[in-house]
Amino acid sequence: MAKNLFILNDPPYGTERSYNAARLARTLLNANEEVRVFLMGDAASCAAAGQKVPQGYYNLGDMLGGVIRRKGEISVCGTCMDARGMAEERLIEGAKRGTMDILTEWTVWADKVLVF
Numbered sequence: 001m002a003k004n005l006f007i008l009n010d011p012p013y014g015t016e017r018s019y020n021a022a023r024l025a026r027t028l029l030n031a032n033e034e035v036r037v038f039l040m041g042d043a044a045s046c047a048a049a050g051q052k053v054p055q056g057y058y059n060l061g062d063m064l065g066g067v068i069r070r071k072g073e074i075s076v077c078g079t080c081m082d083a084r085g086m087a088e089e090r091l092i093e094g095a096k097r098g099t100m101d102i103l104t105e106w107t108v109w110a111d112k113v114l115v116f
Helices: 017-030 041-047 060-069 078-083 100-109
Strands: 003-008 034-039 073-077 096-098 112-115
Touching (some): 003 017, 017 034, 017 041, 017 060, 041 060, 041 073, 073 078, 078 096
Parallel strands (some): 003 034, 003 112, 034 073, 073 096
């Protein structure tokens, strides 16, 4: 079982990079791989609870919730949250405020680091 770390940098909408990373993360979890996702920069918004998107459009908050429900872990850069005025209470259930120390620990833990 490989240990996979995803580092996302792009916003939830406007590009499809974070969407594609979430798709791959969920697929790896379905294949019994271990997955951790660290959200940085504009990707911090991917873990915002209560996202309202047009009907038929993907919802990154729901997709990341699926990662958590499949036993993946999600951490959001605290500095990036602060810069965007995001309180920890605004995160989807199961996502946690993170630090560079956590990202460092996760990077050392991982067999593979995928950056989107």
